[in-house]
Amino acid sequence: MTLATQTHGTAKAFLAAGAFWFLAGTVFGLIAAIHLVAPEFFNNVPFLVFGRTRPVHVNTVIFGFTASTLIGCAYYYVPALLRTPLWSERLGWVSWFSWNLTVLSGFFTFPFGFTQGREYAEYLWIFDVSLVVAMLAMIVNFTMTVATRIENVLYVSVWYALGACLWSAANYPIGNVMWHPLTGALPGLLDSVFLWFYGHNLVGMLLTPLSIAVVYYVVPRVARTPLYSHTLSLIGFWTLVSMYAHIGGHHILQAPIPNWLKTISVVDSVAMIVPVFTVLVNVWLTARGHGARLWRDPAARFIMAGTAWYLVTCIQGPLQSLPSIQKVTHFTNWTIGHAHIAVLGFSGMIALGGLWHILPLVTGRPLHSPRLVNLQFALLTFGLAGFFAVLTAAGLIQGEAWHNGETVYRVLPEIAVYMALRAMFGVSILAASAIGLYVAIMSLRPAPGSVPATSCGTSLHPAPNSVPATSCGGTPKSSCTATVPDQEAAP
Amino acid sequence: MKMTPALAMVGSLLVFWASVLVAIILPAITMTETPSTAWRPWTSAETAGHDLYVKNGCSYCHSLYVRVSDWDLGADRIAERGDYAGQNPAILGTERTGPDLSQDGGEHPDDWHWAHFTNPRYTRPLSLMPSWEFLGWPAVSNLTAYVQSLGSRDADYRVARQQRWKAPAVRAYAGGPDVNVDWLHAQVPAGWLAMPNPYPATEAALQRGQKIYEGFCLNCHGPVGDGQGVAEKYLSPPPLNFTTLKRHLAQGRYVGGLFYYQIMNGITGTAMPYFKHELESEKIWDVSNFMAVRFLGYTDAGTAPRGIEAAYEPAWSNAFQSLAPKGVRP
Structure with a gap:
């Protein structure tokens, strides 16, 4: 069995890449943070200047760390939930290479001034193509795995994984204006409408569904209980796609875009409370009574923390789309705080939870060190919570000062201490990412004299005592048992 | 409701494309590109400067639109849709670590910008902006041309006024x-x-x-x-x-x-x-x-003519060498 066809090879490769990009992307985040404390720290070093390092950080943590890790999880749980092998590991590797080529390109283009310059859409056209190829490969692979499945019922995680690939494969070319290869942009203000439709859906139609899919997969397994409600999972899925996708206009709410676009952006931003709370209620009622089990499991601890960050993010999000609030918070570090709890707190924590839950399933061995995973959780929680607090404080100071007639320049000294604290909390996050990479490498490394990792292929077949999933009945406590036997694969 | 592959894939994709219709296709059809009264096309140096603005990530710290609620630089000109006609790409920005630049043209003369791009703290000691000295010439010149064009015709008016007063100021210094x-x-x-x-x-x-x-x-x-x-x-x-x-x-x-x-x-x-x-x-x-x-070495503080002392003023006598007789104000 070669590397290209090894069972779970694609999943392992994406998980390893995600752990690596977490560290690499966070290094660039810290470099950018240092600029805002001491702007001459890397004076006149062209490839480390703020405007060039920030896009490396942003794109690497979104596409490299969070999305790669979540895709790695999907490459495991989609076949597992369908009780069938992945349709093609080779095609999986194609998606891995082309996806990671795009992420890697950021390190060799942006620092040297090669960028399309639009926030979240910076990758050059050729690497846009590479990313879309990866998504198309995933769509084909997952669709064919569904087509050849043994398990008839599609569990909710599978819906979200399929949806995320399909929606993002449409969203990405639109937002990157891929039919204009040279600029990746449209002339005029319309470009911002396209850009923020995409930028918003990068989180909403890629990271959110992939994260929720992992939550729905891991929580019932660790709690050893069926999902609370099939109906709620249906409501959450359909309201997400019907309400999230068209509200990107709230990112340019105060720019001269059409008023009707502003109106639907605000109204349905508030309506986002529906998909968020249905998912959270469903997950938390599934977890109810099993808190100790979830807390003691290093992976599930990450997942549950991720759902808490999801709650905070998605209370903040609708509120800051309201014009009277956004008037103060927009353009400030408040927004940076929000972006970090969305991508690192919600998606990132859940991606890490998925990583630590699924790594033992794909290697067939326990994690190298659950204690180090718990340390990573502590460092990340400390770093992110502090980061969020100081940036929110800085943002309120900026927004209120500007709104009361102070100039941007006058307010810079007022946020200086918060910029220093942010860099300090960033060090904690960086340490967490380094620990994560170490544990991932040690866990993936073939143990000397051990049985080959492929033994976990048994997880693809239903255990004799398993109850077939019956989510079609719509009754509570019926839809998740299909996943439980997978646990037996881990020795 | 049973989720079949067709429903999960085709159905959800249809709903997504409905959003594309509303939030992308409708604006693409209805948003007009009529230039505003201030609008004018860019020169080649301004276009080159805009290219540098995009490639060096200036937009991560500077916005390019003034809002109704803004008080800072450019508050006298709220952004209009037609200001951006033909700009490719018009990057509006999401942060203001630095000020909004959409009306910065003509706020300063060119030499101020050259010093500022070389090291922003030369002109603004508290600035967090990186030095752009490494870009060299003519990049700094092109960036300056671009910044001086921001505000279009309104900027041209301000730039012309800068130039109008520069000559007598230089002559006087000489x-x-x-x-x-x-x-x-x-x-x-x-x-x-x-x-x-x-x-x-x-x-x-x-x-x-x-x-x-x-x-x-x-x-x-x-x-x-x-x-x-x-x-x-x-x-x-x-x-x-x-x-x-x-x-x-x-x-x-x-x-x-x-x-x-x-x-x-x-x-x-x-x-x-x-x-x-x-x-x-x-x-x-x-x-x-x-x-x-x-x-x-001296101040005229406390010298006549002056009005009633402000309520907070302490008893103070001008101990510095002064036009005023010492101790004039007990």
Whole structure:
């Protein structure tokens, strides 16, 4: 069995890449943070200047760390939930290479001034193509795995994984204006409408569904209980796609875009409370009574923390789309705080939870060190919570000062201490990412004299005592048992 | 409801494309590209500068639209859709670590920008902006051309005014300190020339003035006020050497109102910006007293004519060499 066809090879490769990009992307985040404390720290070093390092950080943590890790999880749980092998590991590797080529390109283009310059859409056209190829490969692979499945019922995680690939494969070319290869942009203000439709859906139609899919997969397994409600999972899925996708206009709410676009952006931003709370209620009622089990499991601890960050993010999000609030918070570090709890707190924590839950399933061995995973959780929680607090404080100071007639320049000294604290909390996050990479490498490394990792292929077949999933009945406590036997694969 | 592959994939994709129809296709059809009255096309240098703005990530710290609620730079011109016609790409920005730049054209003369791009702290000591010296020439020149175009026709009007006043300012400087000071004074309304600093130069006031000086004036006018700050070599005319105003004491002329007016209003055509957006009244009087006491060796604070003392004013006598008889105000 070669590397290209090894069972779970694609999943392992994406998980390893995600752990690596977490560290690499966070290094660039810290470099950018240092600029805002001491702007001459890397004076006149062209490839480390703020405007060039920030896009490396942003794109690497979104596409490299969070999305790669979540895709790695999907490459495991989609076949597992369908009780069938992945349709093609080779095609999986194609998606891995082309996806990671795009992420890697950021390190060799942006620092040297090669960028399309639009926030979240910076990758050059050729690497846009590479990313879309990866998504198309995933769509084909997952669709064919569904087509050849043994398990008839599609569990909710599978819906979200399929949806995320399909929606993002449409969203990405639109937002990157891929039919204009040279600029990746449209002339005029319309470009911002396209850009923020995409930028918003990068989180909403890629990271959110992939994260929720992992939550729905891991929580019932660790709690050893069926999902609370099939109906709620249906409501959450359909309201997400019907309400999230068209509200990107709230990112340019105060720019001269059409008023009707502003109106639907605000109204349905508030309506986002529906998909968020249905998912959270469903997950938390599934977890109810099993808190100790979830807390003691290093992976599930990450997942549950991720759902808490999801709650905070998605209370903040609708509120800051309201014009009277956004008037103060927009353009400030408040927004940076929000972006970090969305991508690192919600998606990132859940991606890490998925990583630590699924790594033992794909290697067939326990994690190298659950204690180090718990340390990573502590460092990340400390770093992110502090980061969020100081940036929110800085943002309120900026927004209120500007709104009361102070100039941007006058307010810079007022946020200086918060910029220093942010860099300090960033060090904690960086340490967490380094620990994560170490544990991932040690866990993936073939143990000397051990049985080959492929033994976990048994997880693809239903255990004799398993109850077939019956989510079609719509009754509570019926839809998740299909996943439980997978646990037996881990020795 | 049973989720079949067809429902999950085709159904959800249909719902997504409905959103694309509403939020992408409808705006693409209905949003007009009619240029605003201020709009004009870019020159080749401005286009090259815009390209640098995009490629170096300037948009991560600077926005390019003024909102209805803004008070800062450019607040007199709210952004219109037609301002962006044909700009490719028009990157609006999401953060204001630096100020909005959409109306920055003509706020400063070109030489101010050259010093600022070389090291932003040369002109703005508290700035968090990175140095762009490494870009070299002509990149800095093109970036300057782009920034000077921001605001389009409104910017052109301001740039023309900068150029209109630059020539006499340079000529006056070339004429030597006497000519220069006379020319500078001739641009200040008479009422301000006959006005002493109305507020006492107490130790606290001088400390406040010093903090303002360090945050706004230091790197052009220098730590000893001789106009030899780090930005000096980029600027034409160079920053004023305040010590040339020492003669005012012997000549019985005031400096308080003079400083106040020039700090408030700036000297268009030179690198001296107006500070009325950033510094409210007391801060300007305090920095005026600081400059007078530290660089000229005297202040006219407390000298007649003046009105009733402000309620907070402590008992203060002008111990600095002064136009006023010592102890005039117990």
